[in-house]
Amino acid sequence: MRDLRVGETGTVCCLEDPEMALKLLEMGCVPGVQVRLSGRAPLGDPLMLVLGDQEYTLSVRASEAATILLKE
Amino acid sequence: MAALAGNPAPTKVAGLPADPRPLRIALIGNPNSGKTSLFNQLTGLNQKVGNFPGVTVDRKTGVAQLTATQRAEIIDLPGTYSLYPKSLDEKVITDLLYDKAADNYPDFVVVTVDANNLRRSLLLFTQLGDLGLPAVLALNMMDVAERHGVNIDLPALERELGVPIIPMNARKGIGVAALKIVMAQRLDAPPVRFWEPDEKLLPLVRQIRYYFDLHNDYLALHYAQQYRQISFLTAEEKTHIQELTQQAGFDATAAQAAETIGRYGRINEILLETVTVVRTEKREPVSNRIDKVLTHRVGGYLIFLAILFLLFQAIFAWAQYPMDWIDQGISGLSAVIQDNFSGPLVRLLTEGVLAGLGGVLVFIPQIALLFGFLAVLEETGYMARVTFLMDKLMRPFGLSGKSVVPLISGLACAVPAIMGARVIESWKDRMITIFVTPLMSCSARIPVYTVLVALVVPDRAAWGIFNLRGVALMSLYLLGLFSALGSAWALKKLLKARERSYFIMEFPVYQWPRWKNVALTIYQKVSAFVLQAGRVIVAISVLLWVLASYGPGQQQATAEAQVRQAATARGWNSAETSRQVASARLETSYAGKFGHVLEPAIRPLGYDWKIGIALLTSFAAREVFVGTISTIYSVGQDADMGTLQQKLSAEKDANGQPFFTPARAFSLLVFYVFAMQCMSTLAVTYRETKSWKWPLAQLVYMTGLAYAAAFVVYQVLA
Numbered sequence: 120m121r122d123l124r125v126g127e128t129g130t131v132c133c134l135e136d137p138e139m140a141l142k143l144l145e146m147g148c149v150p151g152v153q154v155r156l157s158g159r160a161p162l163g164d165p166l167m168l169v170l171g172d173q174e175y176t177l178s179v180r181a182s183e184a185a186t187i188l189l190k191e
Numbered sequence: 192m193a194a195l196a197g198n199p200a201p202t203k204v205a206g207l208p209a210d211p212r213p214l215r216i217a218l219i220g221n222p223n224s225g226k227t228s229l230f231n232q233l234t235g236l237n238q239k240v241g242n243f244p245g246v247t248v249d250r251k252t253g254v255a256q257l258t259a260t261q262r263a264e265i266i267d268l269p270g271t272y273s274l275y276p277k278s279l280d281e282k283v284i285t286d287l288l289y290d291k292a293a294d295n296y297p298d299f300v301v302v303t304v305d306a307n308n309l310r311r312s313l314l315l316f317t318q319l320g321d322l323g324l325p326a327v328l329a330l331n332m333m334d335v336a337e338r339h340g341v342n343i344d345l346p347a348l349e350r351e352l353g354v355p356i357i358p359m360n361a362r363k364g365i366g367v368a369a370l371k372i373v374m375a376q377r378l379d380a381p382p383v384r385f386w387e388p389d390e391k392l393l394p395l396v397r398q399i400r401y402y403f404d405l406h407n408d409y410l411a412l413h414y415a416q417q418y419r420q421i422s423f424l425t426a427e428e429k430t431h432i433q434e435l436t437q438q439a440g441f442d443a444t445a446a447q448a449a450e451t452i453g454r455y456g457r458i459n460e461i462l463l464e465t466v467t468v469v470r471t472e473k474r475e476p477v478s479n480r481i482d483k484v485l486t487h488r489v490g491g492y493l494i495f496l497a498i499l500f501l502l503f504q505a506i507f508a509w510a511q512y513p514m515d516w517i518d519q520g521i522s523g524l525s526a527v528i529q530d531n532f533s534g535p536l537v538r539l540l541t542e543g544v545l546a547g548l549g550g551v552l553v554f555i556p557q558i559a560l561l562f563g564f565l566a567v568l569e570e571t572g573y574m575a576r577v578t579f580l581m582d583k584l585m586r587p588f589g590l591s592g593k594s595v596v597p598l599i600s601g602l603a604c605a606v607p608a609i610m611g612a613r614v615i616e617s618w619k620d621r622m623i624t625i626f627v628t629p630l631m632s633c634s635a636r637i638p639v640y641t642v643l644v645a646l647v648v649p650d651r652a653a654w655g656i657f658n659l660r661g662v663a664l665m666s667l668y669l670l671g672l673f674s675a676l677g678s679a680w681a682l683k684k685l686l687k688a689r690e691r692s693y694f695i696m697e698f699p700v701y702q703w704p705r706w707k708n709v710a711l712t713i714y715q716k717v718s719a720f721v722l723q724a725g726r727v728i729v730a731i732s733v734l735l736w737v738l739a740s741y742g743p744g745q746q747q748a749t750a751e752a753q754v755r756q757a758a759t760a761r762g763w764n765s766a767e768t769s770r771q772v773a774s775a776r777l778e779t780s781y782a783g784k785f786g787h788v789l790e791p792a793i794r795p796l797g798y799d800w801k802i803g804i805a806l807l808t809s810f811a812a813r814e815v816f817v818g819t820i821s822t823i824y825s826v827g828q829d830a831d832m833g834t835l836q837q838k839l840s841a842e843k844d845a846n847g848q849p850f851f852t853p854a855r856a857f858s859l860l861v862f863y864v865f866a867m868q869c870m871s872t873l874a875v876t877y878r879e880t881k882s883w884k885w886p887l888a889q890l891v892y893m894t895g896l897a898y899a900a901a902f903v904v905y906q907v908l909a
Contacts, residue, residue, distance in 0.1 A: 136446045142695050144451040145272040147311035158478060159840035161488040163585035165592070165694055169479070175308055176479070178579045183695060 121185050128155040129189035136178065136186040146170075146177055213254075215373060217287065219319065220303030221312050221700040222270030223572075225331040227301055228361040231269040232710055233371070235840070238715070247497045248504045257375040266297060272311070276449060277693075278616045282420055290423050291406065299325035304359070305702075306336035306343065309466060313453065313458045316352070321409040325378035327372055328356045334363075335700075340469040348465040353383035362705055384454050388412050392446065395439035399432060412450075416443050424584045429478060445778065473858035478700045482576065491580050498568070502602075503558045503665070506637070513556040518835075520580065521549035537735060547818045548730025551725040554814065558634055558720055559713050561603040566712040572703035575696060576668040581814035582694055585861060588676045589683025590614060591692055594624040598675065601631030602668075603716075605872045609879055618690035622683045625879060626889060629872050630675040632668050635814040639665055642817055646839055647856040671864050674896070728863065731808050732818045738782040739804075739823055750775040777801075777823065796862065796898070797855040797905040806862075854908035857899045866897035 127184055131152050136141035145172055148154065157176065158167040165180045218233075220226040230238075234253030242760070268284050276282045287295055300319055304312040319326055338341070349356045357375050359366025369487040388396050392415075400411035418432040420425060434444075461689055485491055504633050524542040568574050574596055582592030590598075591616045594798040602606035608628045615621040632640070641664075648663045673711055741747070745747040754775045778800070785807060786800030801823055817835065824838040842850040873886040880886075 137448065138691070139693070141275070141444060141447055141451070142277065143692060144448060144455075145275070146695055146697065147308075149373065149452065149455045158486065160483065160579050160583060161485065161491055164275065164583045165580070166480070166577060167486070167698070171310070175311075175700075176482070176762075177574070178694070178696045178698055179695045180582065 123156045124146070125158055127158050128153055129142070130154070132190040134186055135188055139186045141181055143179075143183075143187065147175070148177070154189070161188045206809070213267070214261070214374070215297045216263050217266045217268055217297035217300045218303065218316070219284065219300050220309070220329075221272055221305060221695065224270070224303040224308075224691070225306045226267065226270060226303045227708065228705060229301075229329060229331070229359075229367070229370075230265060231705075231711055232361055232364050232367045236711075236714075237817065238711075249405075255371070255374075257371045261375050266295065270370060271315065273315055273451070274322070275416065278613055281504075281540060282422075283421070285413070285417060285423050287318075288324065289410065291422060297324075300328065301327050301329055301374065302328045303331050305330050306330050306341060306358075307339060309341075309343070310455070310458055313352075314454055317454050317458065318409075320352070320354070320383060321385055321407075322379045322413075323380045323410070325380050326354045326372065327373050327378065328352065328354050329361070329366070330356050330358045331361050332365075332582060333358045334360050341470065342467045344465045351383070351461045351465060353381035355380075356839040362702075369749075376858070384456050384649050386450065389446075389449065392439075392441070394854050395435060398435055402431065403428075406651065411677055412446075415441055437582060476700070478572075478698075482698070483699050485573070485576050486580060491498045491576075493503040495577060498573075502561070502564050503668070503716065505564060506557050506634075508661075510556040510560050514553050516668065517553045517555070520550065521545060521552065523861060530785060538740070539733070542740075543733045543736030545728060546730040546736075546821045548725075549818075549821070551728050551814075551818075553638065553723060554634065555717055557637055558603070559717050561634055562716040563709055565600060565712045567704045570702070572699035572701045572863060578696065579698070581757055588679040589620070589623045589678050589686075590618045590627075590676075591617070591694060593694070593696070594620060597624050597628050598631055598672075601628040601633060601675075602836045603634050605629040605633050605707070606875045609872065609875050612879070617688070619683075619686050619688040621690050622686065622880065622885070625876055626682055627675040627679045627886065629869065629876075629889060629893065630671050630678060630865065630869060633869075635812060635869065636667075636863055638814055639663055639815040640860060642820075642835060642839070643834050643851075643856045643860050645836060646851050647853045667864055670861070672787060678892070700793060701884070726817050727812060728818055731815050735804070735808055735819055735823070738785070739777055739780050742776070742783070744779040746779040747776050749778045767865060783824070784866070788867060796901040797852075797858045797909060799850075802859065810868050810870075812870060813863060813866075816863070852909070853907050857908060858905035861904045862896070862897045862901040865893055869894035888907055 126133045131148060131150050131154055133150055134143055134148070148168075149177045150170045155169040156166060160166075163181070165178050166184050168179060168184065169175070170177060218230055228252065229249070233255040238251060242426070248648070253265045253267070253406065255263050255265050256381035257263050266287070268287070269281055271281045273283055274285060275286070276285055287293065288300075290296060302316045302319060304316060316326070316328065330343070330345075343358075345356055346360060354654075355378075357366050358371045360368060386409075392412065393408070395415060396408050396411045399405070399414050402409060403411070403414065403415070405411050414421070414424075414432060415436050418429050418436075420679040423428075426829050460626055486492055507863060514821055525545045528537060528545075568577075576598075576845055578592035580592075581595040585592055585594055594612070597608040597612045600611055605628050608631070609625050612621050612624045612628070615624060644660050644663045644667075647662050651659045652743075667850065751772050754771045755768070757763075758771065763771065779786075782804045783800060789803035789807065790798075790800045798806070801820070804823055805816050805819040808819045821835045823837065824835075824842060844850045869889045873890060875884060876886040876889060
C-alpha cells in the first residue's frame, strides 16, 4: 500500500497489524478486495481509499494504510 | 406480499385486549445507512431526547403508530459496523442486546442496510441473526442501487437470510408503510445460522454459555470477547470469565478476525446467488468528482473557510433582525404592563419574569441558525470531509480530525459537542477534545459578546469591507479557538496515551440534506433550550429580582431615608432623587451584599459589586449574565427606559463618567471567553469521563485563565 500512487489500484493480500486489521476488516477491507488510492488530503495525510467494485470511500491515515499489504 | 415469505409470524387477534406493553423495537445499522431518516419517518415528532439542553443522547426513543390500534416504542441505536464496539457510543448497543432480562431488551430489531453496500452491511446483520434476535431487514437506498445497476433478487435473498426484507427509500418515505405492516407482527428469531464459532473454541464457549444460562453459543462467544465492557456483569462474573479465557488460551483478536473473515466468506456466497451488478456507466461516481473539488489542496480549505464565514455571517448578521424584534417586543410588552398596572406583583412580572424570559427568547434565532447549519453540513456528508481535511492540522495539538466536529459544534453548545466526542476512539484524543471544547465560544456567550461589544465598539466600517463590531466578535472567537488549541497542545504533553489512535472512517456519499431532518433537529434543539435552559434562567431571574428588591432588616429603609435627606439638602430634582434611591436600595439589598462580598476579589479586573452579582448568577449558565444585568439595572428604573443597551450606557461610575469603559468591557469579554460558567458542561464532562477529576480540572483551569487574562486586559487598557 505504501508504494501505491494516487489513481493506482491493487488487491488486498493481508493485513499486517492484528489490532488495526479488526477495524479494517469490519469496514470491508478484506483480503481479495480491490483497493484504489483515489486521493490524499491536501497535507499528504490521511489517504482516501476506494474499496471494491461497490465503490465506497474510506479515509485512513497513511500510517494505517501502511499496514495493508497488497498482492504483487 | 413477498416480504413475509418464510416467516410464519402469529398475528394479533382482533377483539382481544391490547398488550400490557407495546412492542419494543430497536433500529440498528451502519453509519450512513439511512437509519436516522427511517427513525424520523417512523416516529415523526413523537421523539424523546435527553436531559441536557440541546443533546443527541445515547438512546433516542420514539413512538410509532404501526396500525390504527397498535403502537410500538422505537429505540434508535448509534450507527455501527459490527457488534464489537470500538467507541463508547457503540457500547450502548451491546449493553442493550446482550441482556435478555433487561427492561429495554427489544422484541426485535429493524436492521437498516444500504443496498449499495450490501456486503459490508450484511456483516452486522449476520451477527445480529446469530445472536438469535428476530429481525426485519430494511433494504434502504434502493433507488441509488438501481441507478448504479445493482440488481437484487429479493425473494432469493429473503430465503438465504431467513428474515422479511422491505425494499425502501427512507429519505422519501417509500416502503415505510410496508415496513410498518411487518413490524406490527410478532416475529420469530431467524432460523438461519450464518457462522458458528470454531470447534476449538467450543469448550470455552459452552462453559460460559452454561454458566450464565445463555440461549446460544454465539452470545457466549461475545461474553468471552467483551466481558470487560459488559456493564451488567458483576466483578466476580468478570473474573470468572477471565479465568476461563486464560485457561483456554483464548486469543480475542485472532478469534474476531477469523469471525469477520468467515462471515464475509458466507456473505460472498449469498451475494453471488442473489445480486448481480451491471455497471451502466464507467464514469467516476458524482461523489468522487465532488470530492476532487471539496478536498482540493487549496480549494478545499478555501471552501471550508468560506462556509465558516457564512456560518458566522448567519449568526451575527442575519439573526440580528429577529433578535431585535424579540428584544423590542419584550421591552414593549413590559412598558405596556407597567403603564397600566402597578404593585409589587407587576414589578415581579416585568422586572423579574419578563426580563429573564427576554434573555432566553432572544437566543432562539441564533441557536436555530447554528444548529440548522451544522445539521445541513452533517446531512450532506460534508462534515466527514472536514474531518479528512483537518486531521493532519489537528494532530500536532494532540487532537484528531474527528475532534473538529465537536470543536465546531462547541460553537453552538459545549454539551452536545462533548457528547459528540464519543466518536473518537482513542482515549487520549477524546479526553483532550472534551477538555478544550468548552473554550470554543458557545452560543450562550453570544448575548454577552453582543451586548458588551455594542456598548464600547463603534458601529463603523473598518478597512472598507469589515464592520468594526464584526471584527471584534471575530477576534473573541479566534481567541477562544487559539486558547483551545494551545491548551490541547499542553495537555498532549501531560497525558499518556492508553491506546493507539485510529482514523478509519467511511466517507458518506454526498446527498442533498433532508430538510425534514434539519427542521426536526432545529425544533429539538430550540425546544430543549427554551424548556430546559430557559427554566433555569427564568428561575434565577426571579430569585435575583427578589434578592435585589429586598434586603436584611431595615437597612434599605435607612439607606433610602439618608438619600432623601441628602436630596433635600442638595436640591436634587425628582428624577435624580429616585435614581439615587434605587441605587441605594439595590446596594443594601441581599444581592448587593453578595456583590460587595465579592468585590475585593474582582476589583483588580475592573468590576464592581453589580457585575459581581452577574458573575455569581452566571456561574450556573453564562447566558444568565445578560438577564441578570438587565434585571439589576432595571430595578427601580422605568421599563420605558428602553433596551438593555440604553440602560447600560446610562450607568455612571462614582465620578459621573460612563461606567462601561472599553477597559472594563474588554476585561469582561475576555473573562467570558475563558471562564467555565456552565453547570451543564461540567455535568456532561463528569458523565462522559466518569470522574470528577476532569470537570474540576476544567473549572479550575478555565476560571483561572479567565481571571488572569481579564486582569491583564484591564490593567493594560485602564
